[in-house]
Amino acid sequence: MKNDREGQLKIYQLFSPVLYGICLKYMKNEDDAKDVFQEAFVIAFQKISQYKFEGSFEGWLKRIFINKLIETLNKKKKESFFLDVFDPDTDFIEEEELEAIPIEQEKLLEYIRDLPDQYRTVFNLYVFEKMKHREIAELLKISEGTSKSNLNRAKHILQKRILSIKNFKIA
Amino acid sequence: MKKQKIEDIFSSMEDFSSVPPPELWSQIEEKLDKPKKKKRVVLWWSAAACLLLGLLLPSILHFTASSENTNLNNGNLENNTNSVVIDKKTNNVHTGKDLNRNKNTDKAIDSLNENSPKNQFNSESQIQVEETSVAETNSENKTSKRDSKSDVVVPANTANQSVAYQNSGSSEEKSIVRSSKKSISGNNTRSSNKGISEERIAFGKQSKFNSTAKKQLSNSIFEEQLTPKNSKNIAFTNQGYATNNNPFTNSNASNSNNAVLGKTENKRTDKAVIIKDDLKITNGLSKTDSMQLAELQNLEKGILAPEKEKEEKEKKDKLLNKQEKWAVAVFAGVASSENTRNEKTLGNVNDSKQSNSYGVKTKYSINKKWAVGSGLKISELGQSVANVSYLSAKSNAFFNPGTLNADSNNSPVVSADPSSQGYLFISNSTKEALKNENVQTGKLDQNLRYVEMPLEVSYSVFNKNKASINLNTGGFVGKLISNNVALDGHSIGENINANDYVYGSTLSSTVQYRVYKKTNVFVEPAVNYYINPLNSQSFNQFQWGLNFGLNVNF
Numbered sequence: 001m002k003n004d005r006e007g008q009l010k011i012y013q014l015f016s017p018v019l020y021g022i023c024l025k026y027m028k029n030e031d032d033a034k035d036v037f038q039e040a041f042v043i044a045f046q047k048i049s050q051y052k053f054e055g056s057f058e059g060w061l062k063r064i065f066i067n068k069l070i071e072t073l074n075k076k077k078k079e080s081f082f083l084d085v086f087d088p089d090t091d092f093i094e095e096e097e098l099e100a101i102p103i104e105q106e107k108l109l110e111y112i113r114d115l116p117d118q119y120r121t122v123f124n125l126y127v128f129e130k131m132k133h134r135e136i137a138e139l140l141k142i143s144e145g146t147s148k149s150n151l152n153r154a155k156h157i158l159q160k161r162i163l164s165i166k167n168f169k170i171a
Numbered sequence: 172m173k174k175q176k177i178e179d180i181f182s183s184m185e186d187f188s189s190v191p192p193p194e195l196w197s198q199i200e201e202k203l204d205k206p207k208k209k210k211r212v213v214l215w216w217s218a219a220a221c222l223l224l225g226l227l228l229p230s231i232l233h234f235t236a237s238s239e240n241t242n243l244n245n246g247n248l249e250n251n252t253n254s255v256v257i258d259k260k261t262n263n264v265h266t267g268k269d270l271n272r273n274k275n276t277d278k279a280i281d282s283l284n285e286n287s288p289k290n291q292f293n294s295e296s297q298i299q300v301e302e303t304s305v306a307e308t309n310s311e312n313k314t315s316k317r318d319s320k321s322d323v324v325v326p327a328n329t330a331n332q333s334v335a336y337q338n339s340g341s342s343e344e345k346s347i348v349r350s351s352k353k354s355i356s357g358n359n360t361r362s363s364n365k366g367i368s369e370e371r372i373a374f375g376k377q378s379k380f381n382s383t384a385k386k387q388l389s390n391s392i393f394e395e396q397l398t399p400k401n402s403k404n405i406a407f408t409n410q411g412y413a414t415n416n417n418p419f420t421n422s423n424a425s426n427s428n429n430a431v432l433g434k435t436e437n438k439r440t441d442k443a444v445i446i447k448d449d450l451k452i453t454n455g456l457s458k459t460d461s462m463q464l465a466e467l468q469n470l471e472k473g474i475l476a477p478e479k480e481k482e483e484k485e486k487k488d489k490l491l492n493k494q495e496k497w498a499v500a501v502f503a504g505v506a507s508s509e510n511t512r513n514e515k516t517l518g519n520v521n522d523s524k525q526s527n528s529y530g531v532k533t534k535y536s537i538n539k540k541w542a543v544g545s546g547l548k549i550s551e552l553g554q555s556v557a558n559v560s561y562l563s564a565k566s567n568a569f570f571n572p573g574t575l576n577a578d579s580n581n582s583p584v585v586s587a588d589p590s591s592q593g594y595l596f597i598s599n600s601t602k603e604a605l606k607n608e609n610v611q612t613g614k615l616d617q618n619l620r621y622v623e624m625p626l627e628v629s630y631s632v633f634n635k636n637k638a639s640i641n642l643n644t645g646g647f648v649g650k651l652i653s654n655n656v657a658l659d660g661h662s663i664g665e666n667i668n669a670n671d672y673v674y675g676s677t678l679s680s681t682v683q684y685r686v687y688k689k690t691n692v693f694v695e696p697a698v699n700y701y702i703n704p705l706n707s708q709s710f711n712q713f714q715w716g717l718n719f720g721l722n723v724n725f
Contacts, residue, residue: 005200012196017188024189038195042202108184127178128185155177162180 119154502720503529524553621649
């Protein structure tokens, strides 16, 4: 399987849209997303023999991609990547409910990608990967408090962006 | 109008997908074709560093010891004017010799012996992805970017949508069926269950809803590789599947509606990354179908759960047993032969002698705790005796070594090198009795080099994360490969009392740290006891050592 190019192509064709979508959600610009996408696929094919049928194949691939994305984001920032100071006054922003109006995926993607790296990463892991703050903290080597505050700030920014759309109102 | 939280607004992005630019595949192919070199280089460097460290240490120790001896000898020579020049020269030669001797080279083992790719997939198998049933669905169809880009024909309002894929080379129609259903948000049992995010992808031929779809995709990409996890798995699909003549179509049913989700915390699972089906095909199911589907899935879950757990456990155990049974290590280090019983040669105390050792060894794990090992090791046992009195034929024209036979019990019996001159070693007491001006003193070094084969038993006392500590004990047999007696650095022959075969016991502790995949570096303090290095003469029999090495498990 390791060197079965035809099989690799089929796997690529089957899973690349979802995985490329993940890369776009985590990386600020498309070139970086493409780079990580390629590198992660190479790693996945090289490690395919390590897939142990514990969970789905797609889940296994996603884990590889997310690990690679986080590794890349960490490398990009030499200084402390995540906000370490947890300020309860500003970090617990009350989340307001918004009226449901459909927004295009392209627009939503744009909002996510406009978030600062650290907020975006935590937001993605929490909202899309359904990870707990404890798990995010372990993965990113930050405190749980930092994870929470990064998520709150991400939500706050996104809320502002959405409210800036004319039709959106606070319910 | 419905109220939404930020997470709900962005929930449509959960399964966001986008077709990557076509040139990316060719770039991936290029990268795949490039041979892996970097990691090999790193491992070779690690091996080289270990060897260098092992070989340099004894050299440094020996060099330090030599310089101390030079001072000592110079002090002695003040009283012995006849040999001042000679001694200085010999010391210089000695130092030079040691440096040369340490220019050993050794071959490192290729530690990149990767496991041959295990064939984890089998024919006749299916990956089936199971998900909990659909309860509430949102009837809105959102047009996603993915949909707009895709070529898939997804029939609207089919009872249970599936993306089918037809192999262009085959007359048989195959479909990749992904039944994706979201759970009832209020159902706590399910939401706490891992199953909420579990999925089973069924790569199968066309199969029908409510039938035990055992027909599976025979020519799928996993055909040869996928192992049947459980023959009882049932693929639930709908009659109303979509077919497509494209050789390959992307999963594009993301136009499915997102179920109204409850509190997100309820959905959290223990898994770091939750696997979500990218196809949310929920909108066409009739109530009866949903009920039946839910019932069947629950039934299947009930049947499969304990079996699955058992299988997983067994698998893990087997994997543990199968994996890393063998280990191969290359090592080098410093050794010092010690005089533990204050034994003397010709009235002078035997001093310790530093040397180096290196070798390869292999270990076989019997279970998690115990292992046996063997290998080959080049090791040197030696001793150094300072201020040894001797008579040399060079300084005494009338000297005949055969006529004097002083202290034969404790004197090294040297079979003279043809190039060297005859020497007679005398004890301190005989020296005083002789009062001969030609009696000289010097440093007598004896080295016995062996190739040893140990047989060890190893017990793991600590094993956590990447670090482990083992205690090893056993015995060894050694074959003499080099035998040298040197006086003031000049080789004067061999010690004929040396046994060709030596036996001994060993005790060591291995502190190991995993640096890469199955590669470990280790440091190993050890003590060895040689039972019979010489027949009749006293000799250093105890040796401590410190080895550094690289170890590869497979």
